[in-house]
Amino acid sequence: MILRTLRSSTGLLALAITADVGAGGHMASVKAQEAKGAGERLERETDIAARNVYSPADFARFAPRTALDLIEQIPGFDVSNSESGRGFGQANENLLINGKRVSSKSTSTADQLARIPVGNVVRIELVDGATLDIPGLSGRVANIIVEQGTASGLFEWRPQLSTGPAEPRLFEGEISLTGTMEAVDYTIALDNNASSRGSRGPAIFTDASGVIDDRTNLAKSQYNSPTLNGSFALDIAPQIIANINVSAGLEIFRSREREGRTAGNPLPSFEERFRTTNDKWNYEIGGDITFPLGPGQLKLIALDAFEDGDLLSRSLLEQDDEPTSGTRYTRASETGERIGRGEYNWGMLGAEWQLSAEVAFNRLDQVGRLFSYDPAAQDYVETVFPSGTGGVREDRYETLLSVSFPITPRLSLQLAGGGEYSQISQTGANALSRSFQRPKGSFNLGWAPSDGLDINVEIARRVGQLNFEDFLASVDLSDDQASAGNNDLRPPQNWDIQLEIAKGLGPWGSATLTFFEERVEDLVLIVPVAGGGEASGNIDDARRTGLNLNGTLLFEPLGAPGAQLEIELELEDSQVVDPVTAIERRFDGNNPFELRFDFRHDVPASFFAWGATFVNADRAANYRVREFFFDHQRSTFGAVFVEHKNLLGTTMQVRLGNVFDGVSTLRRTVYDGPRDTAPVRFTENRRRKSGQSINFTISGNF
Numbered sequence: 217m218i219l220r221t222l223r224s225s226t227g228l229l230a231l232a233i234t235a236d237v238g239a240g241g242h243m244a245s246v247k248a249q250e251a252k253g254a255g256e257r258l259e260r261e262t263d264i265a266a267r268n269v270y271s272p273a274d275f276a277r278f279a280p281r282t283a284l285d286l287i288e289q290i291p292g293f294d295v296s297n298s299e300s301g302r303g304f305g306q307a308n309e310n311l312l313i314n315g316k317r318v319s320s321k322s323t324s325t326a327d328q329l330a331r332i333p334v335g336n337v338v339r340i341e342l343v344d345g346a347t348l349d350i351p352g353l354s355g356r357v358a359n360i361i362v363e364q365g366t367a368s369g370l371f372e373w374r375p376q377l378s379t380g381p382a383e384p385r386l387f388e389g390e391i392s393l394t395g396t397m398e399a400v401d402y403t404i405a406l407d408n409n410a411s412s413r414g415s416r417g418p419a420i421f422t423d424a425s426g427v428i429d430d431r432t433n434l435a436k437s438q439y440n441s442p443t444l445n446g447s448f449a450l451d452i453a454p455q456i457i458a459n460i461n462v463s464a465g466l467e468i469f470r471s472r473e474r475e476g477r478t479a480g481n482p483l484p485s486f487e488e489r490f491r492t493t494n495d496k497w498n499y500e501i502g503g504d505i506t507f508p509l510g511p512g513q514l515k516l517i518a519l520d521a522f523e524d525g526d527l528l529s530r531s532l533l534e535q536d537d538e539p540t541s542g543t544r545y546t547r548a549s550e551t552g553e554r555i556g557r558g559e560y561n562w563g564m565l566g567a568e569w570q571l572s573a574e575v576a577f578n579r580l581d582q583v584g585r586l587f588s589y590d591p592a593a594q595d596y597v598e599t600v601f602p603s604g605t606g607g608v609r610e611d612r613y614e615t616l617l618s619v620s621f622p623i624t625p626r627l628s629l630q631l632a633g634g635g636e637y638s639q640i641s642q643t644g645a646n647a648l649s650r651s652f653q654r655p656k657g658s659f660n661l662g663w664a665p666s667d668g669l670d671i672n673v674e675i676a677r678r679v680g681q682l683n684f685e686d687f688l689a690s691v692d693l694s695d696d697q698a699s700a701g702n703n704d705l706r707p708p709q710n711w712d713i714q715l716e717i718a719k720g721l722g723p724w725g726s727a728t729l730t731f732f733e734e735r736v737e738d739l740v741l742i743v744p745v746a747g748g749g750e751a752s753g754n755i756d757d758a759r760r761t762g763l764n765l766n767g768t769l770l771f772e773p774l775g776a777p778g779a780q781l782e783i784e785l786e787l788e789d790s791q792v793v794d795p796v797t798a799i800e801r802r803f804d805g806n807n808p809f810e811l812r813f814d815f816r817h818d819v820p821a822s823f824f825a826w827g828a829t830f831v832n833a834d835r836a837a838n839y840r841v842r843e844f845f846f847d848h849q850r851s852t853f854g855a856v857f858v859e860h861k862n863l864l865g866t867t868m869q870v871r872l873g874n875v876f877d878g879v880s881t882l883r884r885t886v887y888d889g890p891r892d893t894a895p896v897r898f899t900e901n902r903r904r905k906s907g908q909s910i911n912f913t914i915s916g917n918f
Contacts, residue, residue: 268341268342268720269339269340269341269342270286270290270339270340270342271338271339271340272286272334272335272337275289277778277818278818278825278861279823279861279862279867280334281333281334281370281867281915281916281917282329282330282331282332282333282334282370283329283330283332283333283334283336283337283360283362284326284329284330284332285334286334286337286340286360287311287326287329287340287358287360290340290342290358291725291726291767291768291770292718292719292720292725292726292727292728292766292767292768293342293356293358293726293728293766294728294764294766294784295309295310295311295326296308296309296310296311302576302612302636302679302680302681302707303553303555303557303574303576303612303614304319304321304517304519304555304557304574308352309324309325309326310345310353310355310356310357310358311325311326311329311357311358311360312325312348312350312357312358312359312360313325313328313329313332313359313360313362314359314360314361314362315348315359317350318461319459319461319502319503319504319517319519320447320461320463320500320502320519321500321502321519321521321553322443322463322498322500322521323445323447323461323463323500327445328403328447329360330370330390330392331370331390331392331394331403331405331447332360332362332394332403333365333368333370333394333917335365335368336362336363336364336365336394337360337361337362338361338362338363339361340358340359340360340361341358341359341361342356342357342358342359343356343357343359344356344357344628344662344664344670344672345357345630345660345662345672346620346628346629346630346660346661346662346672347620347622347628347630347662348620348630350570351570351572351616351618351630351632351658352632352658352676353630353660354658354660354672354674354676354714354716355670355672355674355714355716355718355728355730356670356672356716356718356728364394364395364396364401364449365395365396366395366396367393367394367395367396368393368394368395368917368918369391369392369393369394369917369918370390370391370392370394370915370916370917370918371389371390371391371392371915371916371917371918372389372390372391372913372914372915373388373389373912373913373914373915374388374389374911374912374913374914375387375388375911375912376388376412376909376910376911376912377909377910378412378414378906378907378908378909378910379907379908379909379910380414380415380416380905380906380907380908381414381415381416381434381436381906381907382412382413382414382415382436382906382907382909383412383414383436383438384412385410385411385412385438387408387410387440388408388409388410388411389407389408390405390406390407390408391405391406391407392404392405392406392407393405399450399451399452400448400449400450401448401449401450402446402447402448402449403445403446403447403448404444404445404446404447405444405445405446406442406443406444406445407442407443407445408440408441408442408443409439409440409441409443410438410439410440410441411437411438411439412437412438412439413435413436413437413438413906414434414435414436414437414906415434415435415879415880415904415905415906416432416433416434416435416904416905417432417433417879417902417903417904417905418430418431418432418433418478418902418903419431419432419433419475419882419900419901419902420900420901420902421898421899421900422898422899422901423897423898424895424896424897424898427483429477429481429483430477430478430480430481431475431476431477431478431481431486432475432476432478433473433474433475433902433904434473434474434475435471435472435473435474435904436471436472436473437469437470437471437472438468438469438470438471439467439468439469439470440466440467440468441465441466441467441468442465442466443463443464443465443466444463444464444465445461445462445463446460446461446462446463447459447460447461448460448461452505455507455508455513456505456506456507456508457505457506458503458504458505458506459503459504459505460501460502460503461500461501461502461503462499462500462501462502463498463499463500464497464498464499464500465497465498465499466495466496466497466498467494467495467496467497467498467525468495469492469493469494469495470492470493471490471491471492472489472490472491472492473489473490473491473694474487474488474489474490475487475488476488484535484536484537484538485535485536486533486534486535486536487533487534488531488532488533488534489531489532490529490530490531490693490694491529491530492527492528492529492530492693492694493526493527493528493529494525494526494527494528495525495526496523496524496525496526497523497524498521498522498523498524499521499522500519500520500521500522501519501520501521502517502518502519502520502521503517503518503519504516504517504518509560510562511562511563511564512560512561512562512563512569513560513561513562514558514559514560514561515558515559515560515561516556516557516558517555517556517557517558517559518555518556518557519553519554519555520552520553520554520555521552521553521554522550522551522552523550523551523552524549524550525547525548525549525550525551526546526547526548526549527545527546527547527548527549528544528545528546529544529545529546529691529693529694530542530543530544530545530596530693531543531544531693531694532589539591540589540591541588541589541591542588542589542596543586543587543588543589543596543691543693544586544587544589544596545584545585545586545587545690545691545693546584546585546587547582547583547584547585547604547690548582548583549580549581549582549583549685550579550580550581550582551578551579551580551581551684552577552578552579553576553577553578553579554576554577555574555575555576555577556574556575556576557572557573557574557575558572558573558574559571559572560572565621566621567619567620567621568619568620568621569617569618569619569620570616570617570618570619571615571616571617572614572615572616572617572618572634573613573614573615574612574613574614574615575611575612575613575614576610576611576612576614577609577610577611577612578609578610578612578684579607579608579609579610580607580608580609580684580685580687581607582604582605582606582607582685582688583604583605584601584604584605584688584689584690585598585601585604585605586598586599586601586604586691587599601689602644602645603644603645603646603688603689603700603701604688604689604690604701605644605645605688606642606643606644606645606646606647606687606688606701607642607643607644608640608641608642608643608684608687608688609639609640609641609642609643610638610639610640610641610682610684611638611639612636612637612638612639613636613637613638614634614635614636614637614656615634615635615636616632616633616634616656616657617632617633617634618630618631618632618633619631619632626663626664626665627661627662627663627664628661628662628663629659629660629661629662630658630659630660630661630662631657631658631659631660632656632657632658633655633656633657634655634656634657635653635654635655635656636652636653636654636656636679637651637652637653638651638652638654638707639651639652640652640682642687642703644688645701646701646703647703648703648704650704652706652707654679654707654709655677656677656678656679657676657677658674658675658676658677659673659674659675659676660672660673660674661673661674667720668719668720668722669717669718669719669720670716670717670718670719671715671716671717671718672714672715672716672718673714673715673716674712674713674714674716675711675712675713676710676711676712677709677710677711677712678709678710678712679707679708679709679710680707680708680709680710681707682705682706682707682740683740683752686699686701686702686705686740686751686752687701687702687703687705688701689701689751697840698749698750699742699749699750699751699752700745700749700750700751701751702745702751702752702753704753705740705752705753705754706738706754707738708736708737708738708739708740708754709736709737709738710734710735710736710737711734711735712732712733712734713732713733713734714730714731714732714733715730715731715732716728716729716730717729717730723770723772723773724769724770724773725767725768725769725770725780726767726768727765727766727767727768728764728765728766728767729763729764729765730763730764730765730766731762731763732760732761732762732763732764733759733760733761734759734760734761735757735758735759736757736758736759736760737756737757738754738755738756739754739755739757739758739792739803740752740753740754740755741753741754741755741792741795741804741839742795742804742839742840742841743755743795743796743841744795744796744841744890748889748890749841750840750841750842753795755792755793755795757792757793758790758791758792758803759790759791759792760788760789760790760791760803760806761788761789761790762786762787762788762789763785763786763787764784764785764786765783765784765785766782766783766784767782767783767784768780768781768782768783769781769782769783776817777820778817778818778819778820779815779816779817779818780815780816780817781813781814781815782812782813782814782815782816783811783812783813784810784811784812784814785810785811785812786807786809786810786811787808787809788806788807788808788809789802789808790802790803790806794839796839796841796890796891796892797891797892798892801837801839802836802837803836804836804837804838804839805836805837805838806836807833807834807835807836808834808836809833809834810831810832810833810834811831811832811833812829812830812831813828813829813830813831814827814828814829815827815828815829823860823861823862823863824858824859824860824861825858825859825861826856826857826858826859827856827857828854828855828856828857829853829854829855829856830853830854831852831853831854832851832852832853833851833852834851835848835851841890841891842886842887842888842889842890842891842894843884843885843886843887843891844884844885844891845882845883845884845885845900846881846882846883846884847881847882847884848880848881849878849880850874850876850878850879850880850881851878851881852876852878853873853874853876853878854874854875854876855871855872855873855874855875856871856872856875857869857870857871857872858870865916865917866914866915866916867913867914867915867916868912868913868914869911869912869913870910870911870912871909871910871911871912871913872908872909872910872911873908873909873910873911874906874907874908874909875908877905877907877908879903879904879905879906880903880904880906881902881903882900882901882902883899883900883901883902884899884900885899886898886899886900
């Protein structure tokens with residue numbers, strides 16, 4: 217997905233608000249007031265930067281219950297995903313709470329907003345990121361001003377039923393409590409992100425000689441991730457504020473798949489079964505403290521995160537004319553990250569300055585084991601698999617200096633420059649240690665040539681984060697794929713250019729158009745390795761360009777008050793030289809096109825709302841050394857919903873998904889060797905139906 221996020225709930229769509237006061241809308245440009253714990257510097261910045269200010273009353277017709285409900289109704293504004301990349305580094309979300317970032321990686325700002333009752337929200341300010349002294353912010357940023365109130369709670373339950381083979385999903389939801397005790401503001405939440413999937417359908421194999429093998433395939437999976445979160449803000453002394461964020465949770469995954477030949481298939485009977493369990497436990501402890509120092513303020517941030525995981529995957533193949541065969545793969549892994557960061561902010565020469573330094577230590581320890589089924593022993597027997605065991609460490613140090621200042625009342629500039637030094641070492645069968653020095657920085661220009669029009673330009677040099685599991689060997693039993701380890705991986709680097717144009721359309725709504733281009737060095741793809749295998753490796757140069765359009769069309773000028781249509785469009789092109797064929801192609805799985813419509817109608821003078829969603833996408837292929845394939849969920853999707861906003865004091869929505877009965881698709885071509893020279897071994901065409909989903913969302917306060 218190119219868009220920063222595509223929220224699946226059609227019950228939370230953009231608000232029908234006009235873009236200027238003269239048109240009779242609710243927006244107003246006002247001087248920002250100091251929120252609890254926010255200093256005079258933030259007030260000065262938002263006074264310059266604030267383009268639009270919203271109050272909770274502007275969203276009353278949606279009956280919002282949380283701060284996130286308000287954000288999701290802002291026309292033409294799209295919440296950006298939080299990326300769990302390298303350390304904390306520069307900001308990568310477009311949300312702030314009281315002008316501050318959240319000192320957590322497992323909990324995003326959007327997650328925090330979902331736990332803040334709407335009654336605690338004072339206002340929402342849309343500001344230009346370039347005007348703030350938070351490096352990395354670009355384009356429009358939503359700053360949510362919050363004041364903690366008396367103890368109150370929120371709950372949301374999201375069960376799901378299916379007309380297909382998926383098991384009922386009964387335990388997804390969240391409950392949270394927020395309040396103040398003495399000098400401590402607290403939020404405690406228990407949430408469970410869950411999924412339950414199932415699909416069934418034909419799988420047709422055709423070998424090189426044209427023999428067709430008809431099979432049926434059934435797959436089911438369940439996932440649960442119960443997590444306990446706590447956030448605490450302490451007013452230690454005047455101008456001294458501390459925040460503590462803690463979380464601990466489990467991840468429980470189960471999947472099973474069965475594939476067999478159809479009754480009319482003339483080939484010998486065949487049944488293959490796959491089972492996978494993947495269980496993890498994790499914790500994260502993070503915090504920050506801000507206090508005056510000299511002419512400015514110093515903020516210190518620390519974080520410690522750990523995850524322990526156990527994966528078990530096994531297959532068993534039974535045929536009439538062959539001995540039983542199969543494979544079992546196990547992986548025990550421990551991953552961790554420790555971060556220390558300091559940010560010193562001060563004003564000088566009419567500008568806001570920040571000097572930051574960060575140190576981060578990442579680690580992975582893994583023991584991978586491989587077994588083959590022995591029909592004589594009727595059990596799995598371990599085979600040699602040394603490259604699946606080892607450890608990876610990265611020690612990273614970063615320093616950046618940034619400056620933000622207004623050039624004119626409508627033109628602001630932010631500059632940041634610095635670099636990082638990192639050392640990556642691997643233990644195990646292919647031990648190796650290397651070091652890297654990389655420049656980093658950004659240029660952000662924010663311009664508001666007229667009321668209701670914001671233009672932002674960003675040019676940034678970024679360094680990506682490697683997946684440490686790519687250093688070690690692994691297998692995928694279901695797709696019959698094996699990846700060798702690669703101890704010579706290099707972190708990718710990007711030159712990113714982005715132009716964002718946000719335009720208020722008066723009583724018709726609002727739209728944001730974003731153009732982007734990425735020049736990537738050391739892109740990570742599957743590449744050939746010595747001996748005929750494949751592994752993750754680096755490609756010297758690659759390029760990705762495209763545009764995103766996010767708009768809200770209001771129907772009140774057409775005589776339909778309360779109705780609106782949200783439009784999201786993605787267009788993308790990418791080029792990389794294929795490491796096998798040496799021919800230019802797209803990035804793996806980067807879809808060239810996606811269009812989404814979300815219609816919602818809040819019936820005036822009632823508690824009812826209804827709406828629909830339509831999504832259509834073109835798909836891109838994925839490539840390995842010996843195969844290429846399309847593997848994706850339905851390309852055309854539709855859903856309808858009805859909602860009651862005061863049913864016994866709760867909001868209840870019922871949503872019917874996949875109304876067009878779309879299917880998940882796997883189309884792949886497998887070769888006897890590298891696909892540039894080897895003949896085709898077989899093709900596979902699998903289309904599995906999942907049926908319709910019936911989703912309930914019940915939310916309320918206590």
